[in-house]
Amino acid sequence: MGKEIKVFVDESVILPSNFISKYDIGIIPIRIMSSEGDEWSYKEREEIVEGLKKGFVFRTSLPSPSMVIKILERERDKKIISFHVSSEMSGIANVMKAVGRRFENLIIVDTRTAGPASGMAVLAGLKVLSEGKDIDTLIETSLAVGRDSLTYMAVPEALRLAKIRPIEGLKKFIQDPSLFIKFLRSPFGFPIVTILDGKLKIYNFSRSFEDACLKMIEGILNYISKRKGNVYLFLFYSQKDENTERFKDMVLKKIDFFKFYEGEVGRVPLCAIGFNAFGITVYKGNIELV
Amino acid sequence: MREIYLKAFKRGLLYLENKKNWLNEINFFPVADKDTGDNLVRTIKEAIKIVESKKEEKNFFEDIADALFETATGSSGLIFSLFFDGFKKGMDSFYFTSNNLKCGFKMGRKSAYEGIYNPKEGTILTVIKKMNDKIQNMDGDVVYILEKAIEEGEIVCKETKEMLPELKENSVPDAGAVGFLIFWQGFFDEIKDNFYEVIAIVKDMKSDMKEFISFLKDFGESIVVNKRDKMVKIHIHTFLPEEIKKIILHRGEVLRIDINKVFSA
Numbered sequence: 001m002g003k004e005i006k007v008f009v010d011e012s013v014i015l016p017s018n019f020i021s022k023y024d025i026g027i028i029p030i031r032i033m034s035s036e037g038d039e040w041s042y043k044e045r046e047e048i049v050e051g052l053k054k055g056f057v058f059r060t061s062l063p064s065p066s067m068v069i070k071i072l073e074r075e076r077d078k079k080i081i082s083f084h085v086s087s088e089m090s091g092i093a094n095v096m097k098a099v100g101r102r103f104e105n106l107i108i109v110d111t112r113t114a115g116p117a118s119g120m121a122v123l124a125g126l127k128v129l130s131e132g133k134d135i136d137t138l139i140e141t142s143l144a145v146g147r148d149s150l151t152y153m154a155v156p157e158a159l160r161l162a163k164i165r166p167i168e169g170l171k172k173f174i175q176d177p178s179l180f181i182k183f184l185r186s187p188f189g190f191p192i193v194t195i196l197d198g199k200l201k202i203y204n205f206s207r208s209f210e211d212a213c214l215k216m217i218e219g220i221l222n223y224i225s226k227r228k229g230n231v232y233l234f235l236f237y238s239q240k241d242e243n244t245e246r247f248k249d250m251v252l253k254k255i256d257f258f259k260f261y262e263g264e265v266g267r268v269p270l271c272a273i274g275f276n277a278f279g280i281t282v283y284k285g286n287i288e289l290v
Numbered sequence: 291m292r293e294i295y296l297k298a299f300k301r302g303l304l305y306l307e308n309k310k311n312w313l314n315e316i317n318f319f320p321v322a323d324k325d326t327g328d329n330l331v332r333t334i335k336e337a338i339k340i341v342e343s344k345k346e347e348k349n350f351f352e353d354i355a356d357a358l359f360e361t362a363t364g365s366s367g368l369i370f371s372l373f374f375d376g377f378k379k380g381m382d383s384f385y386f387t388s389n390n391l392k393c394g395f396k397m398g399r400k401s402a403y404e405g406i407y408n409p410k411e412g413t414i415l416t417v418i419k420k421m422n423d424k425i426q427n428m429d430g431d432v433v434y435i436l437e438k439a440i441e442e443g444e445i446v447c448k449e450t451k452e453m454l455p456e457l458k459e460n461s462v463p464d465a466g467a468v469g470f471l472i473f474w475q476g477f478f479d480e481i482k483d484n485f486y487e488v489i490a491i492v493k494d495m496k497s498d499m500k501e502f503i504s505f506l507k508d509f510g511e512s513i514v515v516n517k518r519d520k521m522v523k524i525h526i527h528t529f530l531p532e533e534i535k536k537i538i539l540h541r542g543e544v545l546r547i548d549i550n551k552v553f554s555a
Contacts, residue, residue, distance in 0.1 A: 059323055062368065066360035087407035088320075091365035094406050098359070098372060101405070110407055166321060166456075 003105065005129060006075045008082040009122055010092045011268040014115040014236050016123075016261035023126055023290075026075065028068055028082065028092065030268050031061040045267050049239075057163060058271035062091050065098040072103055081129075081138065083109045083122045089165065109139055111146040114165075114195045115269050116153075116236050116281040121146035123232075123261075123289040130290060145287050150223045151195035152203065152216035153279030158191040160274045161200075167193060169202035192216060195281075213247045217254050220282050229285040230258035236265055237278035244278050251280060259289065291386055294529055295350040296341065298480035303334045305476030306469060313472075317465040319413065319456040320365075326465035329364030333371065334473070336361035351378035351394070366466035369402050369414050370473075376401025385508055386481070386529060388432045395422040395439075412453025414466035420446040421474070431511035431527050433485050433552065436478050443471040485552045486531040490524045492542040502541065509534055521545075527552055 008026040009015065019025065032043045034056040043051075048058060072080060080103075087093035093110040100106045111121040124145035128138040155161050162170050170191075190212035194203040203219065206212035224231055235251060237244040248262065265273065283289070306313070306327070313327030337357035344353060355371070355378040362371035380393030399422040403409050424442040428435045450464040451457050457464055488510075495502070499517060506513050510528030522542070528534050531549045538544055 059325060061325070061329070061364055062362075064360055064362045065368070065371070091368060094365065094368055095362075097407065098362070098368060098375075098405055101375070102359075163322070 003077070003079040006078040006080050007122070007126065007129070008072070008080060009118075010082075010084050010090075010096075011266050012085040012090055012092065012115050013083055013111075013118040013122060014234075014263065014265050014269055015119045016234060016263040019123075019261075019263070025122075026071070026080075028071065028084075028096070029063060030092065031063060032267065032271055033059050033061065043267065045270065048267055048270055052270070052275055057160065060268055060271060062095050065095055065102070068095060068099045069103055072099065072106065076105075079105045079107070081107045081109065081125065081135070083111055083118060083125060083142065085114055085118045086110065086112045088112070089114060107135055107139075109142050111142060113146040113149065113197065114151070114200065115265070116151050116234055116279065117146050117149035117195060119236075119263075120149040120232065120234060120281055120283050120289065124287055126290040127288050141287055145283050145285070145289065147197065148227075148285055149281050149283040150220070151279055151281040152219050153193045153195065153273070153277060154190040154206070154209075154212040154216065155193055155273050155277045155279075156190055157274035157277065158193065158202075161193070161272050161277075165200050165272060167200045167202060193279075194219070209243055209246075213250050216280055217250060220251075220255060220280060223282055224255070224284050227284040230288075231256065232283045232289050233257045233260045234281040235260070235262040235278070236281070237262075238265055238270055238273055238275055240264055243276070247278055247280075291384060291529060292347065292350045294481065294484050295354075295386075296338070297484075298477040299334065299338055299341075299354060301480035302473035302476035303331065303338060305472050305479075306331050306334065309468075309472055313465045313469050316460075316462040316468070318460045318462060319454050319464055320410075322456075325364060326366050326469055329367045330370060330466075330469040330473070332363045333358060333361050333367030349378065349381065351381040354378075366414055366469055369406065369418075369466065370470065372405035373398040373402045373418055373470075375405070383508070385510070386432055387507075387511055388428075388430065388435050391432050391435060392425055395425045398422070410454070412450045412457065412467075413464050414470045416450060416453070416464075417443050417446050417467040417470050421471075433478075433482055433527070436474070436481065440471065440474055440478055443474065447471050481529070482553045483551070484529050486528055486549055487552050488524070488526050488528060488531050488534045488538075488547065488549050490535075490538050490547040491545045492522045492524065492538060493545055494520055495522045495542040497541050505537070506534070509537070 010028040011030045034051050084093040087110045096108045111118040121142040125138050125142040128141050190206045192204045194201050204215050310327035310331050314324045317324050317326040340357035341353045355374040358371035362368045377394040377398035379397040381390050399418050409415050421439040421443045424439045447463045447468050450467050510526040512527040514525040516523045
């Protein structure tokens with residue numbers, strides 16, 4: 001009989017609520033430091049929220065390989081499968097690769113995409129595990145779902161995000177005076193970013209919340225119309241509030257789906273996208289997710 | 291040698307600390323998170339503390355590589371740590387020779403490249419690769435080869451400005467590449483300061499010449515031994531002049547021995 005399997009994800013991976021406890025998923029933590037020059041630490045979510053309110057910029061830093069080994073040590077007798085956001089976007093998959101030099105039974109899945117789509121890749125991986133299939137199938141399946149998932153995200157604080165992740169097309173807004181004024185003067189503006197193949201790109205700009213929701217839904221429907229299979233939707237947000245509930249209602253009314261998930265982002269994505277960000281990731285295809 | 295290696299690491303750190311803020315400023319790749327200087331300094335500083343607090347000492351480079359694995363911070367710190375995880379494998383002898391340097395850099399390069407998903411050129415990896423290429427194609431003693439490798443590193447760091455769009459746009463070299471080079475500049479300056487030329491004239495040598503030269507190779511390079519009648523002239527470049535002196539004193543009647551720094555201040 002094979003070894004028991006334990007799944008880990010790094011903190012940049014966005015998963016639906018309760019999935020961490022439901023599937024007993026381990027977390028590889030990432031250190032966070034604020035623009036106020038404090039020390040690197042594993043700040044609590046509340047502390048980050050307070051900092052964001054004050055306009056702090058948070059930076060993240062990779063854990064050292066040894067620190068990760070200390071975390072994995074508790075599961076030494078198990079086979080570990082660790083899912084990570086794209087190595088093109090974060091060094092965490094590389095840290096895990098270094099860990100793999102001194103820790104047997106570690107399988108690393110570089111999902112080659114960003115937070116919410118990485119989450120979809122994990123859901124596909126969990127399904128494969130529940131069916132008792134082999135590791136190669138798990139990796140192949142997870143990568144396929146990560147690759148084919150599409151994300152739309154409304155990010156009122158797009159400039160905050162741009163300090164941490166390159167966003168293609170944002171420069172046009174910043175360099176064109178008329179667009180930048182619009183950008184700055186629109187407190188209710190919602191730059192919409194797409195994430196595909198692990199790359200962030202400006203998709204559109206909406207002045208109103210409703211318009212942002214409609215544009216994202218339109219993008220999702222367009223994607224769905226071009227593919228075959230079951231539709232899996234994952235709605236995610238910085239914090240659950242009236243707006244995200246309104247967005248959820250609109251999504252549920254306008255999009256036919258096979259499964260719907262939702263969840264609040266963790267500490268690390270929160271630092272990147274700031275307050276009031278929300279988005280939706282879709283996968284349509286023949287691969288099953290848990 | 292352990293003491294010299296440790297001092298060399300500290301000098302590398304000192305050079306990095308002096309340039310830390312500038313390294314942070316020029317950090318634009320992969321994202322402009324402005325922390326490459328902080329990350330490298332933290333990685334090395336904490337590792338040195340660990341090595342200094344060790345009661346049981348093994349090979350210095352094994353100790354420092356283990357410590358760097360523990361302290362690696364950020365991507366540049368991680369690659370620095372991966373490099374020394376390989377480098378230590380080449381540094382398996384008591385003395386620091388050109389062969390060690392060649393083997394260390396070769397293994398360090400391999401370790402750094404293999405340890406990274408999608409290695410990108412125009413980064414710290416490129417300076418590692420090019421310095422290694424230079425080292426593998428050079429002859430001479432360890433200090434001379436390292437000096438030439440650093441000169442190559444300086445050229446490569448400037449070239450990184452053109453290698454990645456993010457760097458080209460901001461007209462800066464890659465911060466990680468420059469950080470790696472700065473560390474080696476400090477390391478080199480310390481090593482250089484401890485590099486001596488020993489010239490001795492010995493009468494009535496008790497040893498077999500072949501065996502004697504072979505023995506000296508464990509303590510230095512650029513060895514020239516000339517025998518004429520009963521007199522032997524010995525020339526060696528070494529980090530351990532006092533050890534060489536003791537060895538020679540045991541082998542015959544020393545008529546003259548001069549110990550001078552190879553590089554004067």
